[in-house]
């Protein structure tokens with residue numbers, strides 16, 4: 488089977504998929520980065536035919552699924568809130584930078 492028709496899937500121990508990535512050679516760098524992140528998060532990686540990958544059950548956002556234990560669900564919620572807080576800080580920083588561009592402060596004169 489050629490690499491064109493294979494895909495990497497990252498899934499939880501229950502089998503629910505968190506990420507699918509095509510194994511096409513032009514995506515090699517992206518694949519490496521995505522898979523490294525999935526390994527860090529403790530997911531299981533498999534290389535399967537694309538048809539198999541597309542038939543697997545998917546998780547919801549942040550890898551949530553109906554098989555989560557209450558502790559896992561709590562961890563996931565905490566991670567989601569951290570990510571959202573980070574995104575909010577980034578947005579605020581961007582808005583401040585934009586504001587500074589629109590209204591530049593006069594230069595400080597050193598006597």
Ligand SMILES: [Zn+2]
Nearest residue numbers: 501503552554
């Ligand atoms: Zn699951």
